[in-house]
Structures are given as C-alpha cells and as structure tokens.
Amino acid sequence: MDFQLTEQQIAIDEGVRKVCAGFDDAYWTECEEKARFPHEYYQAMAEGGWLGITMPEELGGSGLGVSDAAVMMHAATSSNGGYSAASAIHINMFGPHAIVVHGTPEQKARWLVPLIKGEQKACFGVTEPDAGLDTTSIKTFAARTNAGYRVKGRKMWTSTGQVADKILLLTRTTPKKECKRPTDGMTLFYTDLDRTKVEVRRIHKMGRNAVDSNAVFIDDLFVPDEDRIGEEGQGFKYILDSLNPERILVASEAIGVGRDALRRAATYARERVVFGRPIGQNQGIQHPLAESWTYLESAYWMVLRAGWLYDNGRPCGAEANAAKFLAGRAAFDAATRAVMTHGGMGYAREYQVERLFRESILTRIAPVTEQLILSFLAERVLDLPKSY
Structure with a gap:
C-alpha cells in the first residue's frame, strides 16, 4: 500500500494552487456579495488546461482519473475560493462522463472540445x-x-x-x-x-x-x-456512470472547504492575544481544532481510496458514499469551530470563515443526503432490509 500522492498528483496540486493564487479573498468576497459568476477564475482554469483533466486526450483533455480530479478540486476549494471555486467548474469533472462513455465520436468532438477550452458552459x-x-x-x-x-x-x-x-x-x-x-x-x-x-x-x-x-x-x-x-x-443507466465520481469529487471539495477554514482558525489562534497570551495556547482552542484535523485527514484518505477503486474499475459505491458522508461532516465541524475560534470576528465577513461556514452545510445535503447514504450502506454493506 502506498499512502502518498503520486508525483503527478503533487504536480496537479501545485499547478492548481498557482492558478488559484491569483484570486484572493477580496475577489471571492466581491463575487459572493454581487452574486457574480467568477468568469475570470473560470477562464484561468481553462487556460491552464484544468477543465479537461478527465476528458479524452484526443479531444484536448488530459485523460486522467477521478483520483487526479479529486486532488485538483481539493486544491481549488482550499485556496480561498471555497465551494464557489468548486461549483464553477466541477460539472466538467463528472457531468459529461455519459458523453465520454456513450456519445458518438461526432458528439464528443462537438460537445466536449468547447467545454475543455472554456468556450461553453x-x-x-x-x-x-x-x-x-x-x-x-x-x-x-x-x-x-x-x-x-x-x-x-x-x-x-x-x-x-x-x-x-x-x-x-x-x-x-x-x-x-x-x-x-x-x-x-x-x-x-x-x-x-x-x-x-x-x-x-x-x-x-x-x-x-x-x-x-x-x-x-x-x-x-x-x-x-x-x-x-x-x-x-x-x-x-447512463446517469449512474456519473454518480460515484460526483460523490468522490464533492467529498474532496468539502475537505478543501474544511481545511481552509481550519487553516484560518489556526492562524487567528496564533495571532490573537487575550489576557497576555495567544488564544491558541489554550487547550480549549487547541483540542477542537486538532480534532477537526484528524477527521479531515481521515476523510481525505477515504476519498483517495474511493477514487483509486473507481479508476481501477472496482466497485466503489460504499467507499464513495462513505467519503462524501465523512467529508461533509468533517467540513461542517471544521468551519463551525473556525467561526467559534474567531469569536465575534467569526461573525464578520472580513475573516472569511463565516462564508466557509455558510458553504459547509451544503456539503452535508448535496448531492445526496446523509440519511440516504446511511440507508445505502446499511443495505449494501450490512445486508439489512431496504428501508425506503
């Protein structure tokens, strides 16, 4: 077992973060407050070749797997943009999969090439x-x-x-x-x-x-x-081809949101001085944040396991759903703790954690609820009677 990213995945992470570095908190705050689609970010990702990471090479894509796309989406969401950065582009990762598998050569050329180039949404x-x-x-x-x-x-x-x-x-x-x-x-x-x-x-x-x-x-x-x-x-039947990749990618994105919130919380805890000492010196601050790290870390490796299974043609329904469940919970808890760590300033937009907190609840709801995931696991893994 190899519990580390490949050289290619490390390069993907670094490349995506380099693009995302051009879009700071002020950019995402402006897009959020004006309810404006992040066209500049979308175009930058297209120009970097990232919109076609899972698309066929002969059409201009990279032909890589869901695991690689998960690494990419984690980098995008953990680099200031949060879930908006993910949602702007993630349909390119899983949505066209039915076209890739079941489309004709003419359809693939007509539909996928403009998506890869960023010419169509x-x-x-x-x-x-x-x-x-x-x-x-x-x-x-x-x-x-x-x-x-x-x-x-x-x-x-x-x-x-x-x-x-x-x-x-x-x-x-x-x-x-x-x-x-x-x-x-x-x-x-x-x-x-x-x-x-x-x-x-x-x-x-x-x-x-x-x-x-x-x-x-x-x-x-x-x-x-x-x-x-x-x-x-x-x-x-064709839509089913996209369901497990979607769960894996959404889970990876949720972890990105949680890790960004956790990073901001730890930074604030080191810098905020109360009663003559940084609040991060207090175990009441340390322990919840450290706990969030453990849950985010474990969820991330479940994501990569599910992605590996999918990319190698093995059954991955249980792992993909479990990854989405764990990641959603871990992201929500991390974002909540980030707000609480900031105290009153966590309620202010300046520190961004309130934005991540509002986004994190979505990761527990969409694209499938926690309750349906648990029902699926009970039936398919534990061999219990179907409940719905």
Whole structure:
C-alpha cells in the first residue's frame, strides 16, 4: 500500500494552487456579495488546461482519473475560493462522463472540445421539485416527433443555469407506470439551453452565491435526434456512470472547504492575544481544532481510496458514499469551530470563515443526503432490509 500522492498528483496540486493564487479573498468576497459568476477564475482554469483533466486526450483533455480530479478540486476549494471555486467548474469533472462513455465520436468532438477550452458552459438538469432524490419519479417529458423531441417540465437546483450554454437533461420518454422497471423509460440529452423555451429563475440561497442555483421551467423545447446520448430509454443507466465520481469529487471539495477554514482558525489562534497570551495556547482552542484535523485527514484518505477503486474499475459505491458522508461532516465541524475560534470576528465577513461556514452545510445535503447514504450502506454493506 502506498499512502502518498503520486508525483503527478503533487504536480496537479501545485499547478492548481498557482492558478488559484491569483484570486484572493477580496475577489471571492466581491463575487459572493454581487452574486457574480467568477468568469475570470473560470477562464484561468481553462487556460491552464484544468477543465479537461478527465476528458479524452484526443479531444484536448488530459485523460486522467477521478483520483487526479479529486486532488485538483481539493486544491481549488482550499485556496480561498471555497465551494464557489468548486461549483464553477466541477460539472466538467463528472457531468459529461455519459458523453465520454456513450456519445458518438461526432458528439464528443462537438460537445466536449468547447467545454475543455472554456468556450461553453454547461448545467445539469436532473433534480425536480416533486421528485428530489427519487430520480425515477421525474416528470419532465420528451415527446417523440419526426425530427426529434419536444420537452416540457421543471428542474430544480440547476447550478450555473444563468451562464450556461448547454444543458445535460434527463427526461422521461415513457411514463413510469408503463415501464417494467422504474428505472426504464428515461432518456438523456445534451442540448442548447434555448432561453426562448426555457426560463431559468435564480434561487436566493444561504451561501455559494457566486455560482447560481436555479429553478428551470421548460416549455416545448425542441431537441434534435443528434442531441440524444445513447439509446432512448437508457438515460438512468447512463446517469449512474456519473454518480460515484460526483460523490468522490464533492467529498474532496468539502475537505478543501474544511481545511481552509481550519487553516484560518489556526492562524487567528496564533495571532490573537487575550489576557497576555495567544488564544491558541489554550487547550480549549487547541483540542477542537486538532480534532477537526484528524477527521479531515481521515476523510481525505477515504476519498483517495474511493477514487483509486473507481479508476481501477472496482466497485466503489460504499467507499464513495462513505467519503462524501465523512467529508461533509468533517467540513461542517471544521468551519463551525473556525467561526467559534474567531469569536465575534467569526461573525464578520472580513475573516472569511463565516462564508466557509455558510458553504459547509451544503456539503452535508448535496448531492445526496446523509440519511440516504446511511440507508445505502446499511443495505449494501450490512445486508439489512431496504428501508425506503
């Protein structure tokens, strides 16, 4: 067993941090307060070649694995930008995977090259207001026509919809009640986000405001046949290809948020003097921060184990979900302790930990809740009866 990053992964970490160093706290505060997408950061990552880290080499990507992408995303989130830095780019890491695996050569060239170059942005249209995590119950419907499909429906929590050019869209093409299995009858598309047929309505939310989240209303959107990924009715199976990579990457991003918060807390504890001594000399400050380090460290290595399993073609559902669970909890606890370490100043925007605290709760909710993760592990690992 080799418990260290490879030379390539160390180079990835250093390269990403070099790009991120150009975007300081003031930059991310401005993006957050104005709810402005970090276009400059996005372009810098594109110019550095980072948007194509998991994309095929023949299309201009790096052809690397999920483990390498996890190292990259950890570097991005722990370098001032927090979860906004992650959410601005992470759909490039897992969202197009269905295209990579099931798309035609023509589709890959047409769709992936502009993503890699940063010339186009995409959003992910899967979740719906009445279905939530019960994906088989989505109602957005794509009706067959001679030349393609007509789509009507709603999507929820669609990130980057305000700036996206394309949408990866999961629909039903056969009603659930007419299918032999609930997972049948869903079809996946990657198509233009035609705003004459699609209303993208921003959701005002607690944190990560530099990257928009949206309610999407689709009314008679035409999607040509050439924008369908794979076979009709097989979309749910294609989406599954992205689920474990997404959990691994979100976990890595959460750890980045937690480690940045912990770094800021330790720095403040060394510098803040009360009653003639730095507060970091007090065990009441030391112990909670040291405890957070242990949880973040253990979660990080679970992330890398899950990524290694995925990259080597081995089952990793339990590890990917466990990594997301551990990382979300560890990030939230670290951010909370960072605020408490700062005392009253933790409530002020100047020290940034309040921003990281607001972002850290998201890592416990999305893209899958802690409760569903535990139910999954109970059923798949402990062989207990299905509870839902």
